[in-house]
Amino acid sequence: MNHVQAAIEIPLAAMGEMTHRCPLQCPYCSNPVELAKASDELATFEWKRVLDELASLGVLQFHFSGGEPLVRKDIVDLVAHAAKAGLYTNLITSAVLLDDAKMTALAEAGLNHVQISIQGAEAETADRIAGFPGHEKKLAAARLVRAAGIPLTVNAVMHRQNLGQLSDIVALSLDMGAARLEVAHVQYYGWALKNRAALIPTPEQLDEATGIVDEARIRLKGRLVIDYVIPDYYAETPKKCMGGWAQSFLILSPSGKVLPCHAAESLTGLSFDSVRDGSIEEIWRDSPALNLYRGTGWMAEPCRSCEFREIDLGGCRCQAFALAGDASATDPACGRSPLHRGIFSLAVAEASEDRRTLVYRRYAGQS
């Protein structure tokens, strides 16, 4: 019996990767490298059961994500179902498939919020990064969102090839009518790890970006909320990834696997249960994979005796696995990891080489 097992909380929010299909091919996509096939996706009735279970468990927010969630023909039906169940609903979209009729239907279904990703401040850069001519469509879609009276967040994933546009991205977000902007440096898992050499910023670029965010936050206080995520490689302390492994956030893969984060399926040897095999309540409580890294009981040194172990919960398991080859190691983003100096130097070296070639995320059938 494990006496240091953390108390199991009800997750506050859940995210559904409704599909891995997407017209865009961003080289840092958070989907796993092994994408789920369309034929494995949960059916409409299965997603409805999931939404009902989440709401009755006490989950408060549901994020419709992907892939591109608007690829699914039943998305309006599912948003309406979630809203009726009392969930706060957020659509996380590339917006390239969002037209007037769909926006109206989503608003009528009770959608609370839309988040649109942008890949740059202007079409040439953005479309090259996305591997798809979508930038202008996104700007048109943002106008539809605002015309429908739905609040908008802009999500800008930042890296060496677009960081020079950060000031323009802040200005563009205001023009698009966003009340919130996520400036999220790429986190290097999965697809992004394949592309690290082409994406990782220099430390100088990172400092400049942080300065731009600090200035904009003061100047735009009350008009635009800016969330900022720095790349782990240049951090001194690791992030409390996902608020802790299987603590306050739950992710469902397109085929219904209950995951603690986007990248968890990259941990080889772990098997995650599907909503097709049992209730979410049972899976959340009993899944061996979810219980494996809950709390602090799994920790080895230097985490085990660290005074910050409850603060950051040892950082990110997926990053420990990717960089240290051991998911129970200290996250190398931590200054106390023996690998920390090594990954910092690696990042600096890769950034200074300045390779630009991208490996695009490709879904079966895309070319």
Place this chain on the structure above:
Amino acid sequence: MTSLSETSCPALAPHVVLKRDEARSRWVILAPERVLVPDETAAEVVRMTDGKATIAEIVDRLAEKYAAPRDEIAGDVIEMLQDLADQGYLK
């Protein structure tokens, strides 16, 4: 940025929802990527911010209900709502 005073008529921004969280016996304020947990008093104030009532009226009602000094309540209410406004929760 907006500076709130007793003549302001604040309301929650359209993307912000105040909801009773039955599973945890508390109130929550929901926004994208955020869950705020107001205490009972803060939740009561937020419930009164309907875009019609002025802060002065809200303070009057609370002062009467709790038989507490009006100035003190006004200070607390404006501080709390200003904080919400600065974070983009009010319109």
